[in-house]
Each structure stands twice: as C-alpha cells, then as structure tokens.
Amino acid sequence: MSSNNVQNYHQQGGAVWVVGGRLDLNGSWFINGTQVTVTAAQLNAIDSVTTVANKTGGDLVKGTIVYLSGYDTTLGAPSVTEADADDPAKKATLVLTEAIANNASGTAESEAVITAVDTSAYSAVGSFVYESTTAGESTQTAPTDADDDRRVVGVVKVKDAAVGEIYYFPGRGGLEYAAVYLNNITPGTVKANGAVIADSNLNIGIAKVTALHIGASGSETEITSTAAELNLLDLTAQTETVDAGDVVSVLKRITFIDNTTSGAGSITLATPDASMVGQVKVIEMKIDNGDVTLSLTNVQGGTAATTCTWANAGEALILVAGEIKWNVVSEGGVVLS
The missing domain is CATH 2.40.300 (Virus Head Decoration Protein; Chain: A,)
Structure with a gap:
C-alpha cells in the first residue's frame, strides 16, 4: 500500500485511514479476511x-x-x-x-x-x-x-x-x-396501433372494437356473432320475472312468473321474428298466488288449445321460435285447454 500524495495518512497496526488526498492500493486488499477482487472500472460503474x-x-x-x-x-x-x-x-x-x-x-x-x-x-x-x-x-x-x-x-x-x-x-x-x-388508451375509444391489457386487478371500463379475432397470429378466426347473439349466452341477462298482467319478453330466454303481488291474471307473448328462429323460450311459474293464463294466439303445436294455464309453482311451458309463431316443445305440468 502506498501513501503517495496522501494528506493525513494514518496507519496503526493493521488499520489504515485517510483524510483527504488519494490512496493508492498497489496490492491486494481484504475485508474481514476476504480478498476484494473488484476492479477500479467496476467500482466506477457503481458511481451514478x-x-x-x-x-x-x-x-x-x-x-x-x-x-x-x-x-x-x-x-x-x-x-x-x-x-x-x-x-x-x-x-x-x-x-x-x-x-x-x-x-x-x-x-x-x-x-x-x-x-x-x-x-x-x-x-x-x-x-x-x-x-x-x-x-x-x-x-x-x-x-x-x-x-x-x-x-x-x-x-x-x-x-x-x-x-x-x-x-x-x-x-x-x-x-x-x-x-x-x-399509452393513454381511454376505455370506449379506439387508438391506432394501441392495445388494452386487462387482468383481474384492472378495471378498463368499456372497450369498443370493430372486429374481434381469437386464435394464434396468422390463423385467427374472426368472431362474427353480434352483441345480441353473444348476450344470449349470458343467462343472467336472459332471465326476467313477470307478474300477472305483464308482457313476456320475446328476447329473453327464461321467464319466471311471480304473481305474489297481483294474484291470478294473464300474461301475453308476442310473435317471434325471423332473426329468432331456433331460440328456446322457457316460461315457468316460480311463486303461485293464483292461476296465470296465456292466450296461445302466437303459439302452435302441443295439445290443441287456445290457452295455457299455470296453476302451481314449478310448472313450465317450453317453446322454440319459428319465423312467425312459437312452437310447443314441452308441457311441464301446465294445462293447455
């Protein structure tokens, strides 16, 4: 160890300390008995x-x-x-x-x-x-x-x-x-060359796209279903509860009758349209507080009748949509008369 150009160089036993100036280490140096092999260049790289x-x-x-x-x-x-x-x-x-x-x-x-x-x-x-x-x-x-x-x-x-x-x-x-x-992708807007990354910890609000593809790059398949068609898979969105005197939705797939409030009465069901062909419709009494009837003007098939009656909880009428009328698939305890 050299003390060249060192101001206030001190050495006592195995200890050396310097106040000001420069300390030249011409040989090896150790910390607690372990040799330090790092180079000056590597030490300087630490300096920010x-x-x-x-x-x-x-x-x-x-x-x-x-x-x-x-x-x-x-x-x-x-x-x-x-x-x-x-x-x-x-x-x-x-x-x-x-x-x-x-x-x-x-x-x-x-x-x-x-x-x-x-x-x-x-x-x-x-x-x-x-x-x-x-x-x-x-x-x-x-x-x-x-x-x-x-x-x-x-x-x-x-x-x-x-x-x-x-x-x-x-x-x-x-x-x-x-x-x-x-950067700066606002939910509900489109940004060229942008992307929205979502995970369970990120709420991105509303994302709008003109086309959706699924699959590996180069062999992906475009999803051509409409939003309404995709929503048919959402059972929560496809379920409603009606009372006597209400109109049954032709769009929702599952209708529960709960006439606790209104008691006995009737419900109505409009005709389907061509876009709904094949759509299954279930109408079931959930809570019984008197008989509920449906005029079968827009329903065909099943037992020849003009009226469907729900008299007990759990009774159901299952229909499938045609182009102009609903077709009876099953009569689960209901009475067609």
Whole structure:
C-alpha cells in the first residue's frame, strides 16, 4: 500500500485511514479476511455521477432531465439533450445535478435528490413526478395526449415552494406506465396501433372494437356473432320475472312468473321474428298466488288449445321460435285447454 500524495495518512497496526488526498492500493486488499477482487472500472460503474456535455445551444438549469444524445470530443464527455414525453426516443436517463452553460460540461446522475425546487403544486410527499412534454422539465400531471409517453421519473421528497426536494431516478428504469403504443388508451375509444391489457386487478371500463379475432397470429378466426347473439349466452341477462298482467319478453330466454303481488291474471307473448328462429323460450311459474293464463294466439303445436294455464309453482311451458309463431316443445305440468 502506498501513501503517495496522501494528506493525513494514518496507519496503526493493521488499520489504515485517510483524510483527504488519494490512496493508492498497489496490492491486494481484504475485508474481514476476504480478498476484494473488484476492479477500479467496476467500482466506477457503481458511481451514478456522470460528466456530460451541454451542446444544446442554450444553458441548462439544475434539475433538467436529459438523455444521452451523442459524444463531444472537445469536452471529452457524452452530450445530453432535454428529455421529452412527446418523443419515445427522448426518454430521460439522467438528471442534471448542477447548472451547465452551453458548450460546457457538468455533472448528471441517474439517481439523485434535487433540492431547493418548488414542489408546492404536488399533492403530497410521495407524489409521482412525470416526464413533461415541455423539453427537459418534469410535472405533477401525467401527459394525456395519445402520442405522449407517460413516464414516472421521480417522487416528491419534500413539499415546499422554496425548499422542496425531488428524488429523481430516471436512469433506474423509472416507472413507465405505458410505452407509446400502449399509452393513454381511454376505455370506449379506439387508438391506432394501441392495445388494452386487462387482468383481474384492472378495471378498463368499456372497450369498443370493430372486429374481434381469437386464435394464434396468422390463423385467427374472426368472431362474427353480434352483441345480441353473444348476450344470449349470458343467462343472467336472459332471465326476467313477470307478474300477472305483464308482457313476456320475446328476447329473453327464461321467464319466471311471480304473481305474489297481483294474484291470478294473464300474461301475453308476442310473435317471434325471423332473426329468432331456433331460440328456446322457457316460461315457468316460480311463486303461485293464483292461476296465470296465456292466450296461445302466437303459439302452435302441443295439445290443441287456445290457452295455457299455470296453476302451481314449478310448472313450465317450453317453446322454440319459428319465423312467425312459437312452437310447443314441452308441457311441464301446465294445462293447455
């Protein structure tokens, strides 16, 4: 171990300490008996402080978020340009830790606390700091335009108009809420080259599409069913409860009769149309509070009759739609007379 160019070099027994100056380690060094084999280059890579060149054509203030845009041979440092949420190629990777005049060099870090900034507009300590669409700046509001990137580059450490502090971490990957092709998709709207990703923890509201395909890319099959046809599979949406005096839906597949309120009476059923051919219709008495009847004007088949009567809970009439009338499939305890 050499003490060349070391100020206040001290050595006592196996301990060495230095105050100021430079310590040259010409041999091996150990920590608690274990040799440290890391190189100087590897140690320097841990240091987040970087010397950068400002070749933007204007002065840059402390706290400007920037990205590496080249290398300046005159200043011997990588050049930086202001980051911009409007452009995915200008993603912030560093924050300036000092003001840098044009055509000069200074320091920047991938992770740093910037002090003496106005953070009064932020809601609270811990609020996210977003990359702004104003070049080089950060903001408390996430960008909302369809072509903007929504990137978190820091959090508020101290909320204050004069002595506020922001902990920046653009070079640590930040928190990218979405890349440009997944950004700012509003539920219920269409975005070119966009996508909506849903899981059990994400409520996306309403998503509208002009075509839906299922299958592997290149061999997918388009779903041509209409929304109404797909809704036929939803039993909850296809179930209704009616009372005596009500009109039975021709669209809903299952109708329960509950005449607790109205007592005995009648219900009506309109004719189906051509789009409903083959649709099964079940009408069942769920709660009996008197006989309920249905005129069979729009029903054919089964026992020759003009009226169907439900007299007990559990009795059911099962129909299938034709083009102009309902056809009786089964008479489950009901009386056709």
